[in-house]
Amino acid sequence: MNDLFFTEEHTMLVDMVRDFAKNEIEPIAQELDAKGRFPEELVAKMADLGLMGIPIPEEYGGAGMDITAFAAVVMELAKADASVAITLAAHISLGTMPILMSGSEQLKERYLAKLASGKMLGAFGLTEPEAGSDAGATKTTAVKDGEDYIINGGKIFITNVGYAGVLNLTARVEDDGEFLGIGAFTVATDTPGLKIGPPEKKMGWKASDTRQLFFEDMRVSKDCLLSEPGTGFKTFLKTLTGGRISIAALSVGTAEGAYQKALAYSDERTAFGKKIHEFQAVSFKLADMATQIEAAKLLTYHAAWLRDKGRNVVKAAAMAKLFASETAMKVTTEAIQVLGGYGYVKEYDVERFFRDAKILEIGEGTSEVQRIIISREIIQSLQKF
Numbered sequence: 001m002n003d004l005f006f007t008e009e010h011t012m013l014v015d016m017v018r019d020f021a022k023n024e025i026e027p028i029a030q031e032l033d034a035k036g037r038f039p040e041e042l043v044a045k046m047a048d049l050g051l052m053g054i055p056i057p058e059e060y061g062g063a064g065m066d067i068t069a070f071a072a073v074v075m076e077l078a079k080a081d082a083s084v085a086i087t088l089a090a091h092i093s094l095g096t097m098p099i100l101m102s103g104s105e106q107l108k109e110r111y112l113a114k115l116a117s118g119k120m121l122g123a124f125g126l127t128e129p130e131a132g133s134d135a136g137a138t139k140t141t142a143v144k145d146g147e148d149y150i151i152n153g154g155k156i157f158i159t160n161v162g163y164a165g166v167l168n169l170t171a172r173v174e175d176d177g178e179f180l181g182i183g184a185f186t187v188a189t190d191t192p193g194l195k196i197g198p199p200e201k202k203m204g205w206k207a208s209d210t211r212q213l214f215f216e217d218m219r220v221s222k223d224c225l226l227s228e229p230g231t232g233f234k235t236f237l238k239t240l241t242g243g244r245i246s247i248a249a250l251s252v253g254t255a256e257g258a259y260q261k262a263l264a265y266s267d268e269r270t271a272f273g274k275k276i277h278e279f280q281a282v283s284f285k286l287a288d289m290a291t292q293i294e295a296a297k298l299l300t301y302h303a304a305w306l307r308d309k310g311r312n313v314v315k316a317a318a319m320a321k322l323f324a325s326e327t328a329m330k331v332t333t334e335a336i337q338v339l340g341g342y343g344y345v346k347e348y349d350v351e352r353f354f355r356d357a358k359i360l361e362i363g364e365g366t367s368e369v370q371r372i373i374i375s376r377e378i379i380q381s382l383q384k385f
């Protein structure tokens with residue numbers, strides 16, 4: 001299938017990332033998971049390989065590759081460790097892309113080269129305690145004070161932020177008591193008034209950094225404005241649409257990582273004098289897993305291809321994210337079943353893939369939200385006729 005979407009450059013990139021994942025990530029994936037340790041050394045190595053700015057244009061210090069390349073990198077990383085994959089995916093699609101897509105030349109100059117080289121990590125703060133799926137219900141405020149804004153409020157579940165140098169955030173912009181709309185800001189994480197909480201203790205993605213944020217009279221100048229009041233929310237929704245392609249890729253990688261372990265195990269394990277894949281009950285599971293992964297991969301690369309062609313990807317990205325994340329949950333569940341009791345213990349890795357899969361149905365829009373987006377798109381297209 002890669003022949004459909006890949007150039008020679010994509011194939012070389014994937015080979016390089018696969019080697020990196022095998023030699024550098026796989027040997028420490030269990031330790032990272034067990035300790036919940038953020039893999040700073042792997043981030044530095046990915047930066048050395050030029051992966052932290054894969055789809056960022058060369059003029060801003062990136063590799064100048066496309067979204068297909070970005071999806072392929074995330075997929076390969078996730079086959080080894082989803083935490084490493086989300087660290088890179090969130091840094092690029094949530095931390096860097098909004099600045100590339102909507103930032104002023106000043107913001108681009110200030111941050112893009114550092115982000116694309118991996119010298120700085122990026123984060124994205126949309127979710128709040130009372131604004132998740134209903135992200136427009138944000139309560140964080142940015143009150144105009146002369147040329148500055150004073151930001152108060154907070155965000156929750158923010159990926160990478162404990163290690164990030166820059167944060168994109170949304171806030172309700174107010175001027176003299178008047179609500180002007182939701183705006184977006186790009187701020188340095190060492191801005192006085194920005195407080196970062198301890199890492200969350202999670203079910204999976206244990207080596208990924210997730211934290212709560214508090215803004216206490218955080219004063220930022222108007223050049224931190226990423227999107228004017230009224231357009232900030234749209235900027236973030238556009239960011240999430242693109243981000244969904246990377247979560248779909250992460251889902252395919254997570255599913256494939258678990259499937260490969262199950263396939264290999266089915267060839268080693270014997271029961272009743274046979275390899276277990278000689279039982280149709282097991283081989284049919286493997287057939288279903290392989291088919292679901294192939295379908296999820298096609299949807300993901302198709303969405304990436306559409307994006308690379310500059311087409312509207314709202315429906316395609318939501319479909320890819322929905323199907324691939326639900327595939328990751330199904331495939332990792334079945335992988336445990338194929339391994340029996342060994343699937344339930346940490347040594348064989350599939351329980352890690354299973355724990356890492358669940359968040360894929362939640363982050364960057366839950367499965368329910370994806371269904372809302374897809375149904376809205378198909379019903380709108382019906383009304384055109």
Ligand SMILES: Cc1cc2nc3c(=O)[nH]c(=O)nc-3n(C[C@H](O)[C@H](O)[C@H](O)COP(=O)(O)OP(=O)(O)OC[C@H]3O[C@@H](n4cnc5c(N)ncnc54)[C@H](O)[C@@H]3O)c2cc1C
Binds near residue numbers: 205363369
């Ligand atoms: C590990 C992790 C990392 C994250 N990283 C980030 C990050 O970097 N930046 C960031 O901003 N956020 C991040 N998030 C937040 C994530 O995007 C939200 O958790 C997610 O969007 C869901 O929001 P919620 O948790 O408030 O759930 P809710 O919106 O409260 O949803 C609860 C349930 O209600 C359902 N529901 C809600 N509204 C509807 C509706 N209209 N129709 C049908 N069902 C509905 C949901 O689908 C869900 O099943 C992260 C979360 C986690 C756990």
